[in-house]
Amino acid sequence: MSLNKIFYSPGYEVDIGNHVFPTRKYRMVKELLVERTSLGEDDFIQPRPLDSREVAEVHTPDYVKDIKNASLSYAKQVKLELPYSPELAEASFICCGGTVEACEYAMKNGAGVHIGGGFHHAYPDHGEGFCVFNDVALGALRAANKGKRVAVIDCDLHQGNGTAFIFRDDKRVFTFSIHQENNYPIPKEKSDLDIPLGDSAGGDEYNSKLSEGIRKMKEVFKPDFAVYVAGSDPYEYDQLGGLRLSVEDLRMRDTIVRRETVESGIDLAVVFAGGYAVKPEDTALIHAQTVDVVLNLT
Numbered sequence: 001m002s003l004n005k006i007f008y009s010p011g012y013e014v015d016i017g018n019h020v021f022p023t024r025k026y027r028m029v030k031e032l033l034v035e036r037t038s039l040g041e042d043d044f045i046q047p048r049p050l051d052s053r054e055v056a057e058v059h060t061p062d063y064v065k066d067i068k069n070a071s072l073s074y075a076k077q078v079k080l081e082l083p084y085s086p087e088l089a090e091a092s093f094i095c096c097g098g099t100v101e102a103c104e105y106a107m108k109n110g111a112g113v114h115i116g117g118g119f120h121h122a123y124p125d126h127g128e129g130f131c132v133f134n135d136v137a138l139g140a141l142r143a144a145n146k147g148k149r150v151a152v153i154d155c156d157l158h159q160g161n162g163t164a165f166i167f168r169d170d171k172r173v174f175t176f177s178i179h180q181e182n183n184y185p186i187p188k189e190k191s192d193l194d195i196p197l198g199d200s201a202g203g204d205e206y207n208s209k210l211s212e213g214i215r216k217m218k219e220v221f222k223p224d225f226a227v228y229v230a231g232s233d234p235y236e237y238d239q240l241g242g243l244r245l246s247v248e249d250l251r252m253r254d255t256i257v258r259r260e261t262v263e264s265g266i267d268l269a270v271v272f273a274g275g276y277a278v279k280p281e282d283t284a285l286i287h288a289q290t291v292d293v294v295l296n297l298t
């Protein structure tokens, strides 16, 4: 039993057929955490799904309706790159709740974790790149509406294009993305701060540019709340990525994000985003490591 509450739903393990996205990773992370840290079964809480009206704080009502009622056009399904199913829709509404609850928990307790979410490629009127609803934006918006100065620290290998687009004119939210330049999405949106990395960049370069970027962001924006989009796809054995971070480099990445935020009194909510390692066990291990580092469990 620990003092931390982690948001998680078994409903995230949706059957999407033979696909590079391992939806079982969420369960695997939960199992690893129970096995290896002080967290017990009781520490995992099922989030309440957001309703359509709440999801429409970021998305267009028509798009929310299409997901809810299984009326998504074929063209939009192709862009989403996921097979639509009622289970996928249900998981997507729960996932928005998970990130919003993790953000609310973080605002009260300093840190909050959602074993899920990070669907940063979703735009108001469509989903893309495996992302149905932009839970990152929904969580960030909740915090901004509570008067927080919100930073999105997006360390997924891919640029957080949907999030950058959603907050392009919102001065309360600062979007920061460090990503592989020569990868999806192309073209990219303009975040408040983008750090593009060349192919095959390794851990030393990544982590020094990340530290520099977070410091710059803190200097110019002075956030008091952050959503950490902790994709595990900068990993050297990722099938969709072209960066070369080892498991240890990724632990250092998480440590930098935690240290830089704790140091400045910035509450931190964590969401998972991508991870497509050749071995799904590696993806789960890297995500579990992030939870371990952020919550200082071991």
Ligand SMILES: [Zn+2]
Residues within 6 Å of the ligand: 156, 157, 158, 231, 233, 273, 274, 275
């Ligand atoms: Zn990614």
